[in-house]
Amino acid sequence: MDNHKVLILLPESLEIQEHIAFISTIFQKQYDETESIARDVQWKTKYYETTLDLYIDTYDVLQEWVNDFVSDECKELRDVISGIIFVFKDEDHKPPVECLKNLIDERIEDFTAKFFIGCYFNENVIEEDELYELNSDLLVQNFEIVNWFDKPDPSMDKVGSERIKEIIDVHPWLSHPETLKKNQGQINISPIDLDSFMTKLEQAKERYQTFDDSKEAELFIEKIIDELSDMIV
């Protein structure tokens, strides 16, 4: 199974240390700035884990990059990526947002199955009300703008890198075999393992029947289920 591919687009005006900090903060990966593809980046959540390949690109003039990206040569790339993280730091955030919105709208097929994050890497953050309005307009494109330098607010909203992580967490990755039932289909119990498994089962059955207290029995069941699952998975 191929890794999921995420494209990260950074402006050339961003310092190299900022590139590294950005990628390391989100993906918890030691990123080497000479790499344009960071392979096998583990993405772990409470419920699943998956592996990503990060395609890292930079741009000087966004419109020029977009023109290249919409060309036929890049069709395969456009089709294969699961999501794009655009970083921009222009004082006026509207032109890049408009440019990226048009790109998603017009040139990315099946954009509803992908995620798009616009990360505004500027300390003069987009005001909350304006951000609300902007994001509500971009809802259809599955595109969300996030202020990198936003301070956490009392509404418990995740902001900055935490919000980017949250968007990636809840993305419905198409087919992820690593989800929940890890290594499903590869269960391979050797005869010796099966013997010990059956013995443990028998012992658990006998022990279970001796419990008078239902709470204690419940705890025992949970423990045994965990142990047995560990043996077979």
Place this chain on the structure above:
Amino acid sequence: MSQIKYMLLTSRQGKTRLIRWYQPFDIKYKHKILREVTTNVLSRKSKMCNILEYQDHKVVYKKYASLYFIAGIDLDSDNELLTLEIIHRFVETMDRYFGNVCELDIIFNFSKAYSILDEMIMCDGSIIETSKDEVIHVVEAMDAIESNDDLDRVLS
């Protein structure tokens, strides 16, 4: 007595995570409500009122982290503040069950979220249980029965 018409749970990205209809609506109207109410609520700024009128009923919503809890209630007979309190109870109960509930918990355990909601709100939209302890107790009892079933299946 509060009688909710529907309860929706929508993410900041406009994705519906839970839906419970407590009154019969035809499928076309359900889609219309989903589309219009969600768009309306998501476009509202954080300092705007949490209650709005929509067609023949009122919509009461509250945002918790990345999730919007939206309830449709009757225009005249229902109490908006009570509805907000019910939403808050629901969130607190899920918070206690999952331990700091997040969107991912609901995506991967939506049946549990539905069980919690069903323990609190009856199928006609009226409130049947307000005690968090009681709801958690019932849901945990269901979990224990499921675990017993699992073990029985393994042992048999």
